[in-house]
Amino acid sequence: MLAITVENLTKEFNGLTAVDNISFTIEKGEIFGLLGPNGAGKTTTLSMLTTLLKPTSGKASVNGFDVTKDMDDVRNSIGMVFQDMTLDDELTAYENMDMHCRLYGVEKEERKEKITKLLKLVDLEDRKDSLVKTFSGGMKRRLEIARGLLHEPEILFLDEPTLGLDPQTRNKLWGYIQKLNEDNGLTIILTTHYMEEADKLSDRIAIIDKGTIITLDTPDNLKKELGGDIVTIETQKSEMFEQLLKKEAWCKSVKRHNHSVTINVKDAGKIISEIIKLAHKNNIIVDSANMHKPSLEDVFLYFTGKTIREQEADSKDAMRNRMKMWRKR
Amino acid sequence: MKGSAVYTLWLRSIKRYIRSKSRIIGSLAQPLFFFLALGFGLGSVFSSQGGFDYLAFIAPGIIAMSVLFTSVFSGIQVLWDKQFGFLKETLIAPVSRNSIMLGQTLGGATTALIQGIVMMFIIFIFGKLTFETGILIALGFMILISVAFTSLGIAMASKMEDMQGFQLIMNFLIMPVFFLSGALFPITSLPSWLKSVVYINPLTYGVEGMRYGLTGVSSISPLFSLTVLGGFCLVMIFLGGYLFRKIKV
Numbered sequence: 001m002l003a004i005t006v007e008n009l010t011k012e013f014n015g016l017t018a019v020d021n022i023s024f025t026i027e028k029g030e031i032f033g034l035l036g037p038n039g040a041g042k043t044t045t046l047s048m049l050t051t052l053l054k055p056t057s058g059k060a061s062v063n064g065f066d067v068t069k070d071m072d073d074v075r076n077s078i079g080m081v082f083q084d085m086t087l088d089d090e091l092t093a094y095e096n097m098d099m100h101c102r103l104y105g106v107e108k109e110e111r112k113e114k115i116t117k118l119l120k121l122v123d124l125e126d127r128k129d130s131l132v133k134t135f136s137g138g139m140k141r142r143l144e145i146a147r148g149l150l151h152e153p154e155i156l157f158l159d160e161p162t163l164g165l166d167p168q169t170r171n172k173l174w175g176y177i178q179k180l181n182e183d184n185g186l187t188i189i190l191t192t193h194y195m196e197e198a199d200k201l202s203d204r205i206a207i208i209d210k211g212t213i214i215t216l217d218t219p220d221n222l223k224k225e226l227g228g229d230i231v232t233i234e235t236q237k238s239e240m241f242e243q244l245l246k247k248e249a250w251c252k253s254v255k256r257h258n259h260s261v262t263i264n265v266k267d268a269g270k271i272i273s274e275i276i277k278l279a280h281k282n283n284i285i286v287d288s289a290n291m292h293k294p295s296l297e298d299v300f301l302y303f304t305g306k307t308i309r310e311q312e313a314d315s316k317d318a319m320r321n322r323m324k325m326w327r328k329r
Numbered sequence: 330m331k332g333s334a335v336y337t338l339w340l341r342s343i344k345r346y347i348r349s350k351s352r353i354i355g356s357l358a359q360p361l362f363f364f365l366a367l368g369f370g371l372g373s374v375f376s377s378q379g380g381f382d383y384l385a386f387i388a389p390g391i392i393a394m395s396v397l398f399t400s401v402f403s404g405i406q407v408l409w410d411k412q413f414g415f416l417k418e419t420l421i422a423p424v425s426r427n428s429i430m431l432g433q434t435l436g437g438a439t440t441a442l443i444q445g446i447v448m449m450f451i452i453f454i455f456g457k458l459t460f461e462t463g464i465l466i467a468l469g470f471m472i473l474i475s476v477a478f479t480s481l482g483i484a485m486a487s488k489m490e491d492m493q494g495f496q497l498i499m500n501f502l503i504m505p506v507f508f509l510s511g512a513l514f515p516i517t518s519l520p521s522w523l524k525s526v527v528y529i530n531p532l533t534y535g536v537e538g539m540r541y542g543l544t545g546v547s548s549i550s551p552l553f554s555l556t557v558l559g560g561f562c563l564v565m566i567f568l569g570g571y572l573f574r575k576i577k578v
Contacts, residue, residue, distance in 0.1 A: 052420060052578065071423075073423075091345070095344065102337040103422040105333065
């Protein structure tokens with residue numbers, strides 16, 4: 001079963017293309033990550049899928065409902081946690097939850113039980129009567145996630161769910177998200193520009209940059225595409241070692257960086273001894289050896305030719321202009 | 330249109346209103362200062378010249394003032410929701426924008442009306458009002474003023490991008506609307522250029538209607554006031570609804 005289908009979806013703001021002809025499908029029960037730098041078009045994509053923005057062209061359906069024609073059905077099927085806080089901080093946690101229930105037509109008899117259950121899930125039960133303005137950033141985010149689940153949506157959208165949170169809170173939130181997916185089979189779509197977050201949570205990841213999807217696969221497959229493992233050797237004679245390595249058949253690619261050599265191999269476990277042997281034979285002293293699986297950072301670099309941080313510096317200006325144009329309308 | 334959504338947003342306004350003690354007191358203080366300073370200050374001049382009870386004259390105007398200010402302010406609250414994100418939560422819910430707008434309007438109007446009634450009680454303490462059936466007429470006009478100007482506030486908030494325009498609206502729209510409404514001076518003997526400005530101002534009809542209800546006299550027929558203010562109120566509801574539907578978040 002498909003939770004979401006997107007066909008040739010495009011959004012333009014006054015001639016600037018924020019989302020450029022993207023297509024993908026998301027299975028029910030999947031955690032799907034949209035990974036990309038700020039301004040890549042992640043939030044715009046989410047806004048279209050959640051009926052807040054009308055696409056310029058293309059089609060999208062959520063839980064079987066068309067996002068432009070059956071807006072209320074779509075809205076009833078989804079929970080959304082926005083990037084910016086959307087709680088009323090003059091009200092208590094319980095009141096915020098209660099208001100949400102009323103807006104979504106949750107029956108009066110069920111409200112209290114559901115609210116209590118969900119507040120317990122996010123460990124906020126003892127703070128239910130405190131005003132939201134007294135909450136920390138992490139607590140607010142947890143409350144928003146709990147609120148988004150009140151009307152029992154089929155699909156939960158999370159826009160940068162851990163942006164600006166400390167590592168400990170982030171870890172805890174990841175736990176909640178995984179639990180929701182495992183226990184209730186909830187389909188979750190999250191956007192993030194944290195590699196680690198996308199890697200840890202997502203079943204599949206779409207890397208999005210400048211409004212287009214560059215690649216889409218499971219985190220493992222994305223990394224496999226780069227080829228096996230990465231081995232980093234530190235040695236004083238790095239130049240000489242690089243030349244030697246280039247001649248070996250098992251070596252897919254070598255890169256030298258000061259006194260270290262980065263080698264891309266199929267299976268580091270088997271090859272590492274070959275590498276050490278080669279060094280030994282040529283009287284090259286290995287100061288240290290390190291092997292790791294390619295990270296998503298390596299993947300992003302591979303597909304875009306830039307690290308995500310470099311890309312962000314570029315796209316920030318573009319985004320700023322886009323926002324300006326948008327506001328003027 | 331969903332009744333439950335309208336009620337939810339109304340309830341939110343009321344809860345927030347009851348909780349903001351400083352706002353309640355703050356928005357009572359200003360009209361009260363006007364009442365005391367102008368009423369006793371200018372009142373002594375009038376009474377020495379022929380026994381015109383100025384305090385009784387401005388009493389309806391001062392009540393209208395507190396309704397006007399509170400309703401515009403409540404309407405503009407939408408701008409806060411827009412800036413601090415809460416608006417998104419309502420816009421993404423499976424309810425129509427019309428019901429959200431209507432809930433916001435009724436919520437704001439209710440707080441403005443409560444504020445006006447409290448003001449009425451305070452003025453009553455000064456012995457300038459008598460509670461007769463006319464009070465129901467005054468209440469009717471107060472409801473129209475509060476709904477109309479809350480809608481106007483929402484309409485403006487829908488178009489505004491940030492808080493910077495807020496002060497501008499207060500100084501160049503709301504203050505003139507109040508001062509040129511006949512709340513503080515009789516409109517019959519004004520110079521003709523000023524008279525026409527006063528007659529264009531919709532609040533004039535609200536103040537005149539309230540004055541008829543509270544003191545039994547007015548220079549504009551109460552039925553005519555009701556027609557004009559009622560028409561203005563409807564136009565504002567539609568304008569507010571139209572602009573609110575076009576909000577982008």
